[in-house]
Amino acid sequence: MRSLYLDHLDARIRWIDLSGGGPAHVYVHGLGCAGSADFPHIAAHPRLAGHRAVIVDLLGHGYSDRPPHFCYSLQDHARTVAAVIDHCSLEDSVLIGHSMGGAIAIVLAVQRPELFSRVILAEPNLRSGAGAFSGPITAHTEDEFVAGGFDTVVAGFEPTYAARVRISDPTALHRSAVSLVEGTQPDLAQRFLGLPHERALIVGARNRPYPDEDLISDAGIPVIGVPGAGHDLMHENPEGFVHAVATATSGEPAATHQGTFADGSTQRTDLMAGGG
Secondary structure, three states: OEEEEEOOOOEEEEEEEEOOEEEEEEEEOOOOOOHHHHOHHHHOOOOOOOEEEEEEEOOOOOOOOOOOOOOOOHHHHHHHHHHHHHHOOOOOEEEEEEOHHHHHHHHHHHHOHHHEEEEEEEOOOOOOOOOOOHHHHHOOOHHHHHHHHHHHHHHOOOHHHHHHHOOOOHHHHHHHHHHHHHOOOOOHHHHHHHOOOEEEEEEEHHHOOOOOHHHHHHOOOOEEEEOOOOOOHHHHOHHHHHHHHHHHHOOOOOOOOOOEEOOOOEOOOOOOOOOO
16 A cells, blocks of 8 residues: 655545556546455456556545545546656556546546546446435535434445445545536536547446446447446456456457447346446
């Protein structure tokens, strides 16, 4: 675990740095989660282990500090991830963001396009509005959430997700969720479409058709499905998620057909609630 002191916040952001060649893979986790819990087993998989991996715990999450005066907006999260990338002297990295991390990845790629060669989103939030996880959080005011709503909301989450959320900071979680629900102008879907980088969208089979999947596919951006998975791709089917990331980073043409999955199967399933 490495850390960077952010003097303007009097806080340290922390990440796991796995050795390997370039381009480095930079992983950004979702709302209430932690890169240190979600991605080490993915980055260490033999299909991806040749790449250096920088696995960030966002401020307020995982092992990173919880500065009380930080805004925890998408834009501010993106700037702190950029500080890590600059500190590591990375160039032409592959940016991989899951859920809220996908939204942060879009904002970061807009802020600092020169840092990346590819942007890969896994079940990202592409539109404003409450999601399955952010909705219960933002139903409370910040004060209500910190005073007791945090415990109530976490108790209603699926146990695997709740275990990760439980170690996040309530203030950070609420402010992050509010920013995610508010979104950006122009919206994140349009910003993703406008990026100059090579891009891909990874979705879980149980959540297809994913919101805006057709929009992304029609733009010529590969849409890669993970069989047997919903929103929590890295834990529900880690092998499938690894194959999807490897496909997205291979540089080889990947099918954008809605029914094409990382293992080559062609299955169509109903949409289940997902996203931050």
